Amino acid sequence: MGSRRNFRRLIFLFLPWITLTLLLPLGNVGAILKNKQDIENLNLFIKPLKESCNTGLLIKNLKHHSSYPRFGSVKSWKNFCVRLNSSKDPKDFLLRNLDAKIFSYETGLLTGYYEPLVHISYDKDSLYKYPILKKSEHLMIPRRKILTSYKKKDVIGWAKNDINLFFLQIQGSGIGLLKSGDMIKISYAGNNGYKYSSIGKYLIKKSFLTKEDISADKIKKWLKENKKKRNEVFSQNRRYIFFKFEKFDKSYPKGAGGIALTPKISIAVDNKIYPYGIPVLTQTNKKKYNLLLITHDTGSAIKGPNRGDLFVGRGEKAGSEAGKLIEKLKLYYLTPKNE
Numbered sequence: 001m002g003s004r005r006n007f008r009r010l011i012f013l014f015l016p017w018i019t020l021t022l023l024l025p026l027g028n029v030g031a032i033l034k035n036k037q038d039i040e041n042l043n044l045f046i047k048p049l050k051e052s053c054n055t056g057l058l059i060k061n062l063k064h065h066s067s068y069p070r071f072g073s074v075k076s077w078k079n080f081c082v083r084l085n086s087s088k089d090p091k092d093f094l095l096r097n098l099d100a101k102i103f104s105y106e107t108g109l110l111t112g113y114y115e116p117l118v119h120i121s122y123d124k125d126s127l128y129k130y131p132i133l134k135k136s137e138h139l140m141i142p143r144r145k146i147l148t149s150y151k152k153k154d155v156i157g158w159a160k161n162d163i164n165l166f167f168l169q170i171q172g173s174g175i176g177l178l179k180s181g182d183m184i185k186i187s188y189a190g191n192n193g194y195k196y197s198s199i200g201k202y203l204i205k206k207s208f209l210t211k212e213d214i215s216a217d218k219i220k221k222w223l224k225e226n227k228k229k230r231n232e233v234f235s236q237n238r239r240y241i242f243f244k245f246e247k248f249d250k251s252y253p254k255g256a257g258g259i260a261l262t263p264k265i266s267i268a269v270d271n272k273i274y275p276y277g278i279p280v281l282t283q284t285n286k287k288k289y290n291l292l293l294i295t296h297d298t299g300s301a302i303k304g305p306n307r308g309d310l311f312v313g314r315g316e317k318a319g320s321e322a323g324k325l326i327e328k329l330k331l332y333y334l335t336p337k338n339e
Contacts, residue, residue: 045292046090048262049279052294053081057258058277065275072278076336100281100332103273108306110284112325113268113299114318115253115261118168118186119160120176128158130165135190135242142194144235156245163223166234167216167319169241172299173253175314176245185246187253194238196300202236216323239300252314255297261311263318268297268309269331279334282308284327306331 052058058081063074072080080097087093121128131147133139133154139146157176159165168174168186176184200219203209208229209222223230252261255268257276267280274280274295282291289310302309306329312318 044262045265045279045294046084048259048265048294048296050081050085051259052277053077053084055259058275061257061276062278067273067275071275071333072335080336097337098279098334099337100334102330102332103305105330106306108304108308108329108331110282110289110308110310110325110327110329112310112312112322113171114312114322115314116164116168116171116174116319117315118164118174118176120157120184120186121160121179122157124155124158128160130159130162131155132157132159132165132186133240133242134244139240139242140192142192142235142238143240144231144238146192146240147231156243162230162234163220167220168243169239172241173243175248183248185248185253186243187246189242189244191242192238192240194240196239197237198301199233199236202233215326217320220323252311255311257296259296261296262294263311263313264291265293266296266311267293268299268302268311269295270302270304270307271295271298273305274333280308281332281334282310283330283332286327289325289327 059074059077062068062071062077065071083097084090084093119128120132131150131154133146133150134156136150136154139150139154141149159168172188174186176186178184200209200214203219203222204211204214208226209218223233226233252263255261255266255276256271259277267282269280276295276297278295280293280295282289282293284290291310293308293310297309297311299309308329308331310322310325312322312325
């Protein structure tokens with residue numbers, strides 16, 4: 001538990017641009033910041049980290065988390081945030097002021113999630129016939145029963161595709177594309193209180209798909225080709241997500257930590273272990289997923305110290321990447337130096 005690793009030594013394993021920095025004296029850092037992509041990647045991380053500092057959510061979540069002060073004291077983080085905001089050299093600042101630690105070296109899992117785009121209508125017709133429901137007390141029942149028990153007053157809209165609606169519920173929020181071409185936000189409004197169950201595991205158990213072949217794209221393909229078994233498979237996940245419609249803007253949805261998600265920066269973690277708003281570092285078998293991230297979100301299937309769910313973006317391309325992202329993971333958390 002809580003094994004300590006110096007931030008400089010750890011970053012050496014994961015990020016090539018920082019690797020170069022570590023091989024040189026800190027006084028020479030500025031001389032090697034010549035790779036524009038490296039700088040852009042770091043800036044992408046620094047901006048939401050500053051936002052986490054400046055909104056006060058990092059301090060608030062840290063202070064009220066049951067783990068306090070494992071992830072650093074309020075005093076040390078306040079000092080870190082003040083110095084981060086005034087730093088003219090973020091790379092040098094991070095190298096000097098953060099340590100990396102880990103709960104366990106037992107390998108976990110990194111997956112991905114995204115904000116889907118779903119075709120919807122306010123009115124039901126022959127194409128748009130799958131209900132999008134708001135939260136109602138009489139619908140605190142399993143998924144199978146909800147679909148035969150909802151009332152007209154519970155419906156806020158209709159989806160064109162039941163598979164996409166099911167995956168919208170797994171993601172927890174998305175974008176609705178109306179017939180007019182206008183868009184609205186489909187935001188999380190609660191659930192029916194039942195535990196999430198993976199339909200992927202069910203498909204493997206029934207030998208419909210193999211463990212080696214499983215991905216969101218493969219699951220969607222199987223569901224499309226096996227329409228008669230679709231509801232049987234859907235009902236294996238008793239958990240049901242309710243939604244609300246909100247005015248569309250280009251911002252990404254807010255995570256459970258209260259800050260808008262950022263693609264390839266925001267990660268969902270087990271909030272019983274990690275506070276929201278703290279920086280973490282992922283170690284995987286693929287360099288593209290060895291990243292500096294911030295704990296912005298959580299999920300019902302995200303359990304354990306080395307379990308993470310990376311937010312990859314919005315739309316079909318992001319959905320394809322998220323569906324294929326299954327990597328072994330070790331998750332390091334970062335704290336102000338000498339904590």
